[in-house]
Amino acid sequence: MAVYIDPPRWPGHGRLWSHLISDRSTDELHLFARRLGDVPRRAFDRDHYDLPAERYAEALRLGARPVGSRELVRLLHVSGLRRRKRWSPRPAVGPGGGGDVGRAPGPGLRP
Template sequence: MTVYIDPPAWPGHGLLWSHLISDVSYDELHAFAGRLDVPRRAFERDHYDIPSHRYADVVAAGAVEVSSREVVWLLLASGLRRRKGREQGLSGAARTRTSPRPHSLG
C-alpha cells in the first residue's frame, strides 16, 4: 500500500492543508485514512484534506512525501483524478439540482 501526501500549503479555515492520495484505489485511500481516524467528511473528490497539525502523524504512518505537482501527476497517471465540476460527468446545473422544477400553477 502506498499513499502520498503533499506539504501543507493550501490555506482554508485559518489552517494550512495537505492532500492525501492513493495511486492505486479509493478503497486503499479510505482504509489508510480510517486507520488514522481521519473523518470521511475530509474526503473531497480524489483526496483527503489533512490539516498541517496532522501532517507528521500521516507521514509517520507511512504516507510518502511528494510535491503538489507530483500529487496531480500521480492522480492523472493512475486515472483517479476527479476534477472540480466534473463529478459523475454531470453538468453544473444537473449536479446542483436537487428536486424537479415546480409546476406552474398558471
C-alpha cells in the same frame, strides 16, 4: 501501500492543509484514513482527503510518502483516479448588469 501527501501549504478555515491520495484505489485511501483515526469522511473530496497541517507528521509516520503538489496531481492522473470538479455554467447576467439575478428587488433594483 502507495499513499502520498503533499506539504501543508493550502490555506482554508484559518489553517493550512495537505492533500492525501492513493495511486492505487480510493479503497486504499479510505483504509489509510481509518488508520490515521479521527479523519471525518467529509474530509474526502472526490479523489483525496484534506488533512490539516497538524496531521502531516502522523501521516508520514504511518507510511504516507511526501511529494510535491505537482507530483501528487501527476500521480492521480497517471493512476486514472483524478476526479476534477464539475463546474456548472454561471447564471445569465440580469437586467441590472449582473449581481441581481435571483435577488429580490430592493432600493435601486427593479423587478
